Amino acid sequence: MKTRLLMLTALFNALFGTAVAGEGEKVNYDAPAVSGINQDGATVNFADVYKKGPIVVFFYPKADTPGCTKQACSLRDAFADLTKDGVQVLGVSFDKPDAQKKFKDKFTLPYDLIADPEGKIVAAFKVEKMLKGALSLAKRSCFLIKDGKVVWQDYQASTDQQAADIKRVLGELK
Numbered sequence: 001m002k003t004r005l006l007m008l009t010a011l012f013n014a015l016f017g018t019a020v021a022g023e024g025e026k027v028n029y030d031a032p033a034v035s036g037i038n039q040d041g042a043t044v045n046f047a048d049v050y051k052k053g054p055i056v057v058f059f060y061p062k063a064d065t066p067g068c069t070k071q072a073c074s075l076r077d078a079f080a081d082l083t084k085d086g087v088q089v090l091g092v093s094f095d096k097p098d099a100q101k102k103f104k105d106k107f108t109l110p111y112d113l114i115a116d117p118e119g120k121i122v123a124a125f126k127v128e129k130m131l132k133g134a135l136s137l138a139k140r141s142c143f144l145i146k147d148g149k150v151v152w153q154d155y156q157a158s159t160d161q162q163a164a165d166i167k168r169v170l171g172e173l174k
Contacts, residue, residue: 001058009094024154026172029143032124036092036114039100044090044112046121047148053086054146056166058157059127061137062093063103063113070159072109078163079110085170090114092121094136128155132160144169 033047033101047089049055056075060068075082075089089111095103100113116122121138128139142157143150144166152169 003035014132018109020144024152024157024169026169027150027153028151030147031143031148031150032121034121036050036116036121037097038112039097039104039112041097042102044114046090049088049090050145050148052088054144054170055145056082056142057089057092058123058140058142058162059092059125059138061093061130063099065104067140067159068093068105069107069122071162072103073107074158074160074162075111075166076107076109076163078167082163087099088152089116091117094119094122126141142166146173 031041031046031050034046035043038044043152046057058071058075060071062068072091075091078091084108091109091111093100093116094117095115097115100115103109114121116138121128122138125141127141130137130139139155139166140157140159142154142162142165144152152167158165
């Protein structure tokens with residue numbers, strides 16, 4: 001009973017954004033060279049994206065849920081400022097491409113959302129799964145990649161302050 005209650009609490013916190021964000025940590029390791037399918041069904045090779053400049057890769061549990069919407073819209077609202085610094089953004093979840101497309105269109109997200117129903121990208125970035133089995137959800141996480149290296153990671157990523165966290169880290173890296 002206690003295990004079930006803990007799982008339900010974790011699920012509620014992930015979907016509705018009640019978790020407290022961490023500060024993240026500066027790191028330096030090779031970014032995973034993975035690929036995935038975006039909301040339009042096109043293959044996105046992450047190694048190719050890394051070559052274009054700094055990139056934020058954020059993971060969220062479930063498209064179009066309150067906490068995930070706050071996280072995605074935080075980055076949407078700061079997208080113009082981020083792109084001035086050459087920063088690209090990719091969002092990743094276990095959702096399928098059609099769910100990613102609906103989420104992107106509903107909230108006018110200006111960046112690709114990557115479908116990872118098999119969890120290959122989640123595994124490559126070592127993002128924890130909150131639930132196992134039929135209902136797998138990625139734990140909210142965020143990474144900043146520069147020159148093919150992960151330079152910052154946050155395994156307790158923010159919801160509505162995600163963009164502020166990224167801007168802070170970018171300022172510290174200059």
